[in-house]
Amino acid sequence: MLEFDVAKIFPFVKQHLPGLAWTDGMVGIGWRHKGELAAGVIYEGLNGKNVWMRVAAGPGRSWLRRDYLEACFGYPFTICGVDRVSGYVNASNVDACRFDEHLGFQPEARLKGAAQDGGDVIIYVMWKQGCRYV
Numbered sequence: 001m002l003e004f005d006v007a008k009i010f011p012f013v014k015q016h017l018p019g020l021a022w023t024d025g026m027v028g029i030g031w032r033h034k035g036e037l038a039a040g041v042i043y044e045g046l047n048g049k050n051v052w053m054r055v056a057a058g059p060g061r062s063w064l065r066r067d068y069l070e071a072c073f074g075y076p077f078t079i080c081g082v083d084r085v086s087g088y089v090n091a092s093n094v095d096a097c098r099f100d101e102h103l104g105f106q107p108e109a110r111l112k113g114a115a116q117d118g119g120d121v122i123i124y125v126m127w128k129q130g131c132r133y134v
Helices: 006-016 066-079 094-103
Strands: 027-033 036-044 050-057 084-090 106-111 121-127
Touching: 006 027, 006 036, 006 050, 027 066, 036 066, 050 066, 066 084, 084 094, 094 106, 094 121
Parallel strands: 050 084
Antiparallel strands: 027 036, 036 050, 084 121, 106 121
16 A cells, blocks of 8 residues: 655664665655555755656565555656656665666766775666656
């Protein structure tokens, strides 16, 4: 079941992404499985052309559903009307990099030594015209 209360979604996402800080204008879309949040997406930095997407999920894949992905990409591309969605992942998080690329995100830039572990950060982009969920 979809959850739209960003005040409930933010703590879940922050638990998985400790560096996430609350900013005005944040929007969230979560997925509840058996009443508990199983996944959450936080959007921030909307500027009319781009929005930053931060994603966190608990164990299991109960949240990995077409209707949830359609909601998560429909919001920025259809509701907000942006051309692109950006995100970043520590290069050492190979599973997250693989997952982003499986969804259709493309690596756009590499920030050398920018990760907390001293490794690189990869900036990913999903372009509206390449998104198969809208």
